[in-house]
Amino acid sequence: MSATKGLPADAAIGGLAAPAATPAWQRVLLVLLGLGAAIAPLFVLESFQLFQLTMAVIMALAVLGLNIVTGYNGQISLGHGAFFAVGAYCTAILMSHWDWSFWATLPVSAVVCTALGWGVGFPALRLGGLYLALTTFSLAVAVPQILKHKAIEDWTGGVQGLFLVKPDAPAGIPLTADQWMYVVTVIVAGVCFFLVWNLIRSRIGRALMATRDHPTAAEAMGMDIADLKTKAFAVSALITGIAGSLSAVAIEFVAPDSFTFGVSITLFVGMVVGGVASILGSLFGGLFVLFVPNIAEAISKAAPGVIYGVILIAFLFLLPDGFAGLLRRIAARLRGRG
């Protein structure tokens, strides 16, 4: 029963070649290359450079969190710095007041940030687009002030913040604390990236994107939009909160002034430059927001902000779909030739 044979539009479609699937050996090769790229810095980089790279991976993880809710689900959040801060403070408070190990603080930070994200997700259901952006922005503005508040000063250390100490490498592993921190960060971020990768490729990931593209049709396909949106916010906050936890130990210090609304904007920039709704793009976004300001400062000490702005605009102009779009185009060209 081919009821659609010989359609007039058939000829028009002929010119569009469908991309072929990546062969298995290429995928294995890519994974090996990725692992190599993750391990190599341990042997190549100096302590401070390694610390910077650690921070870049942490920012990438935070950008990944934002990408879930804003990139894949289409809910604009300008307040993810708040979840980053809350994650960082959960870890800092537990480690500095109660001597918890870093690993033990992660589940707590995850639960707190998930609950907070879920709580923010509810009002978000009633607010679309720009209104949601402003509401989340106010969250980002409010959180540093709440952290300074007298009522919780005993816990948070008020304006002074809290000091904590990086975990040492377990006995038998010949790595410095900085090297071990890098390894911990790569493991935690790697697990999170893997889980998010699974999530995005599943029926849930498809539903998140469907809800973003056409809510009415998504509902008609049986998708419970309210449920999906609040859970997307929760998962997103969870991932960004974990990144915050990592940042607290990597820097060994948290203070309210490290978590101004600028963090939220930085994450947003990372998402756009890396590639909206792209997992790999989040990684590039993290590298960009960490290293490009340094490059800008190296070019001009007087006006690094201007240089940063120019670089940013140049990137958006040259790579309108972010790094992820560039990679897609390169991959398409390679396939076309091969």
Added chain:
Amino acid sequence: MALLEVDDIVIRFGGVTAVAGVSFEVAEHQICGLIGPNGAGKTTTFNCISGIYRPNSGRVLFQGRDITGEPRHRMTGLGIGRTFQNLALFRSMTVRDNVLAGAHASGRSGFIASALNLPLVRREAQEAEARARELLALLNLERVAELPVAALPFGWQKRVEMARALISRPKLLLLDEPAGGLNHGEVDELAELLVDIRRNFDLSILLVEHHMSLVMRVSDKVAVLDFGKKIADGTPDEVRNDPEVIKAYLGAGDEHAQAA
């Protein structure tokens, strides 16, 4: 027992009564056309069945069960699939992913299971992918399966919508002007396709359509609305010769009514 019973529904928007007590039935395996001049209340009735509007009074029964006011996202799970009047595809997604999105209601795995890629998730995904392959083949969309849906011509996108609606194995398929925007050849193909679908998928179809010759050709039964009321209901031949219908469409004795 009829598959779908629309029982005396009334829908008002402010002071305007769009639907004033419409009742009709769709039997199992039936293709039922719902026609009427512009503003007759067809689409409003349709939206009431698919859960977008809640009637001010009256009921909608599906398989004997009252589904009036059920949340919209429950409809697919109950066995009611639909397509949209103007395309409502997920534009950033590929053709295959659009079709797979239609299978959402038949999956159960949630956020945690999906992130962990548990065996349940893989089993569900394989099942959905197998059905998607069948439908892509049936609707001649295999070659374009990996393309972004927005890259396809209009007629092809309509078929993607059809595949997306069919993958949930509906017992009742609601089609909102499926022939809108199609050319002559495509309308003929559509008519064949509808008859094929009814036979192969064991379902009923409720068709809201302007395209008279299509409705008359494929429908077992036609219900005609005018000014929010049902004015006729019967086989295409009965309806075609009903004086009320002729009057409603073109005024008595107009030659075009006969052509319809």
